[in-house]
Each structure stands twice: as structure tokens, then as C-alpha cells.
Amino acid sequence: MVFPEDTNPLGNAFGGYVLGLMDKVGSYAAARRAKKPVVTVAVGRVEFKVPIRSGDLLEIVARVEHVGCTSLTVEVQVFKERFGGGPETRVLATHGQLVYVAIDEEGRPTPVDG
Numbered sequence: 001m002v003f004p005e006d007t008n009p010l011g012n013a014f015g016g017y018v019l020g021l022m023d024k025v026g027s028y029a030a031a032r033r034a035k036k037p038v039v040t041v042a043v044g045r046v047e048f049k050v051p052i053r054s055g056d057l058l059e060i061v062a063r064v065e066h067v068g069c070t071s072l073t074v075e076v077q078v079f080k081e082r083f084g085g086g087p088e089t090r091v092l093a094t095h096g097q098l099v100y101v102a103i104d105e106e107g108r109p110t111p112v113d114g
Ligand SMILES: CC(C)(COP(=O)(O)OP(=O)(O)OC[C@H]1O[C@@H](n2cnc3c(N)ncnc32)[C@H](O)[C@@H]1OP(=O)(O)O)[C@@H](O)C(=O)NCCC(=O)NCCS
Pocket: 038, 039, 040, 041, 042, 067, 068, 069, 070, 071, 072, 099, 101, 103, 107, 108, 109
């Protein structure tokens, strides 16, 4: 749930707050696929299509779209639902692509498993 401290004076969620959630969820998807720790190397085009408001419930979906040698490109979607409004109020609010790199113990890029 989005709380007032995550929003600006208009009651809209800060872009950086939403981006932070996207990065966390995207990294879990990338690390799960790589079976190794990952770091964020790039944030691609992110679109904030619909305002996210205080009190909204968020569902964040991350899908690994491309696996390179050491990198993974993840599409992340943020759906919002009005608390108490039911599933019919669920809409895609934000989406974007993030790129992660699998790293070894020294923090160097290492090939993705499989
Ligand atoms: C991520 C990091 C380890 C990559 O090291 P590097 O020596 O630059 O890596 P390379 O040039 O060998 O590239 C590694 C992979 O990343 C990809 N990559 C590098 N920069 C990229 C960019 N700007 N956009 C997309 N992919 C990129 C390369 O194409 C390569 O992919 P591949 O192996 O699948 O072909 C290094 O840049 C780093 O430590 N950055 C800081 C990470 C960080 O602190 N993130 C925030 C907190 S998690």
C-alpha cells in the first residue's frame, strides 16, 4: 500500500519511490533466473502512465525478457488498485525495462547460469 510519506503534496507517489520498488522486484526476478547476485546496470525508458495515489495497492510484476552473456533485461509492470475498490479498479500505472548484470564475489560480471 502507498502511504502518505511516499507521496508529494498532491498525493501522488514519488517517481523515485515507484522506481525503487521496480528495481527491487526486477532484481529478484533477474537474480532468480541467473541463480547469482545481480546489480542494476541500466534503467531503460520508464513510463508513468497513470498517477499512483496514497492508499492505492500496488502489484509489481517482473518478467525476464532477454538473457545475454552476463546481463538480463527485465520488463517491470506496476499495477495499481484502489483500496476497497476491487479488481475492476486495477490498472497498469507504470512500466519500464531494467538491465541487470550477474556478478561474482569480486563484483565482476559473470556468465548467467543455463
Ligand atoms: C554492472 C558492472 C559490474 C558492469 O561492469 P562492466 O565492466 O561495465 O561490464 P561489461 O562492460 O563487461 O558489461 C557486462 C554486461 O552488461 C551490459 N551492459 C553494460 N552497460 C550497459 C548499459 N548501459 N545498458 C545495457 N547493458 C549494459 C553489457 O552489454 C554486458 O552484457 P552481456 O555480457 O550480456 O553481453 C559495473 O558497471 C558496476 O559495478 N556498476 C555499478 C552497479 C551498481 O552499483 N548498481 C546499483 C546498485 S545495484
